[in-house]
Amino acid sequence: MLKRINNDQRSCVFWLGCGIAICITSLRYGLGTLHAPETGFVPFIAGLAISLLALIGLAASTARQRAGIRWKPLMPEGAKGGRLLLTIGSLFAYALLLAPLGFTLCTAIFVALLLRMGKTHRWVVAIAGGIVTALSAYGVFGALLNVQFPKGPWGF
């Protein structure tokens, strides 16, 4: 059953849920009246629009599916899903470790990991690339453009 749900149907169910949640939360902020609309008024209309459009999308995608139209798979053959997850994980890790480790070290590790990803470069090249990039980025953004990067426990 789940396999027969197409991409549009999946996304429409998600949007329908979002739309309803937005409408319910907007009610808590208060809608007011037409001559004195309150804080929740416009978000409620937006939530209502999202829900209605999701229902329209659900109907349209169901009709297209019945007409024999197929959807592209979400991950094409040969797609590197592991690379994708590693990159997303690295991004979040960078944000979390930026303050504790400091900009320069955090950046060097981040860039080295990504350069090494998929074994596209050797470790030596990746680490060297990470260090050069981190120092250059500090030089341009930190020193020249005066961005206040966090300094780690080692002072850089």
Add this chain to the structure above:
Amino acid sequence: MGLQVACQPLNLFFCFVGVLIGTLIGVLPGIGPVATLSILLPITFRVPPVAAIIMLAGVYYGAMYGGSTTSILVNIPGEASSVVTCLDGYQMARQGKAGPALGMAAFASFIAGTLGIVGLMLVAPPLSQMALKFSPVEYCSLVILGLTLLVFLSKGPMWKSLLMAAVGIFLGCVGLDTMAGAERFSFGIIELTDGLGIAPVAMGLFGISEVLLNIEESMGRRAIFETKIKNLLPSAKDWSDSIFPILRGTVLGFFLGILPGGGAVISSFFSYAVEKKVSKHPEKFGRGVIEGVAGPEAANNSASAAAFIPLLTLGIPSNAVTAILLGAMIVFGMQPGALLIQKNPDLFWGTIMSMYVGNIMLLVLNLPLIGIWVKILKVPYSILFPLILLFCLIGAYSINNNVVEMVIMIVFGVIGYAFKKFEYEAAPLILALVLGPMFDVAFRRSLMLSSGDLTVFFSRPISLALLGSALLILMFPLLPWFKKKRDLIEELED
């Protein structure tokens, strides 16, 4: 005054930096002007506002020039607006005519860009005067028309684009309600009190998501068509074949570029379709005719100039790029719209005149530096993508020296990636995010002023005209002849 402002050394420098970066990102597939503008936006907070806007504008129209290089040499469009240039440009390269193709693309862009700027100078001031008559009611209707047009011109089913616009309106409501002073949808997160910033959201939706999509595939070197690039100056025959396509493309691009939702992409496709239609040899299109390069390149540059008209005169961005420029102007404390000419004439005329200067710089940059751009194209994506991600992270952090902006950007990056997978376009969302707060205030004020009478939107003539146009546009897809044209354009894109 405009020329005086544009020729100040600082502004000239930033104009040069902008067009250089714009050409570079136009050359590089995988990162576009929207992502680049959003990455550069936080950095521009440290420079004078006029210089910042001049630089960001330079990035936008510079990217239109650069996109044609990869289209012609690699058959990969550097920008969405250069997709059509692949059809004949690459074929010309295969026939040993890469030089004339690149040269004509540069000249067509210069001519169209210059004529587009002349049109901007002529149209903008009277339009600003008209916009002074706008009340909250007209602004509300204008936002609805702008969003409807963008939705109409987006790819895919209209319900998806409308849904994205509705999501954008909602996201624009996150944070403090400026009318009532109450928080909404921030759930106690202090950093969300000011709402979702355009920069991290745009960087995530366009920059991070594009990288995530690209790294799914192989990250090896691109196969660049190895040919000696010679004779960059087009011949007399090339000029005689191209001059009318350039002029037609300029006019078409200008009028499509003014429309919110129009812009460089759709105008380049329309121009190609028109040139094929009027040509005495339509069967030659797709096999390397110079008209197939000249017309679309003229159209996309003319459209990029015209896109500034609704931004500067009405304060309504016509696409995602100008939405970011609008965000930048608001951050700098400027009032985009009808009062911009009066309150910030240096910005208004300085930006327009800098576009002349920028066009000259681009012509000079693009022809002699083509060899360098080709070398840059050979940089593997495995080296580029960590740098792109790093610039995005630094850009997001530098907004408020706060990691929360980074997290917002990464979250929207994942959301943007999901949008691409499920085939939702992010442009309507970003436009609605910028316009959402304006719409919220204008709509509620209109209702308060009219004591809750919704007919006020239909009783005022300008508002009625705007909403009537929006309704007509929504009904267009039902017309069979329109559906055929849209299918043709989607076929061309595929």
